[in-house]
Amino acid sequence: AQSVTQLDSHVSVSEGTPVLLRCNYSSSYSPSLFWYVQHPNKGLQLLLKYTSAATLVKGINGFEAEFKKSETSFHLTKPSAHMSDAAEYFCVVSDAGTNAGKSTFGDGTTLTVKP
């Protein structure tokens, strides 16, 4: 079984300050983990993915995430927030052994960036 918990439903930061969006997961197999971003009234865009090649994963737009197996976490970070980062972010887990590549989404974290 797989599950994912996004620990904050809303995060607010000032422009230029660091961003931290927290995600914990549960997986019966070696998991693949993803972060997606959704801007208002838009579809979902893949930010980055963890595939066991490296524990620190770099994504688009300056975002990174670190896989910590001992903590079952996959937190998303960015050193300096931009106004354009304001969006909803989803953490997603997919077990390697999952039939047909089914994925489980977290409930989402809304990031607000203040000027």
Add this chain to the structure above:
Amino acid sequence: DAGITQSPRHKVTETGTPVTLRCHQTENHRYMYWYRQDPGHGLRLIHYSYGVKDTDKGEVSDGYSVSRSKTEDFLLTLESATSSQTSVYFCAIRPRDSSYNEQFFGPGTRLTVL
């Protein structure tokens, strides 16, 4: 761009009417998925397909059916729409060459059931 289109993009319908949403892809992907998105719930899997005429249920399949008669089209049908099915519906594909189950999404269909 994974070459995914959804139609219609917006639809308003009345309770009890049938509704069909279409997902079309142009790159011969085997796996296709239908999700619904509701505030506070992320995306929840309705049904998925692993090939022509091969489909299975997701976690919120009640009230929905699907069909896939061609590789490129995956249809989601609400046989008798209810207000609880007001939602945004996303179609997704898993790329043929993916080893890690990442999915790519269409633009979504906003459905309102009055």
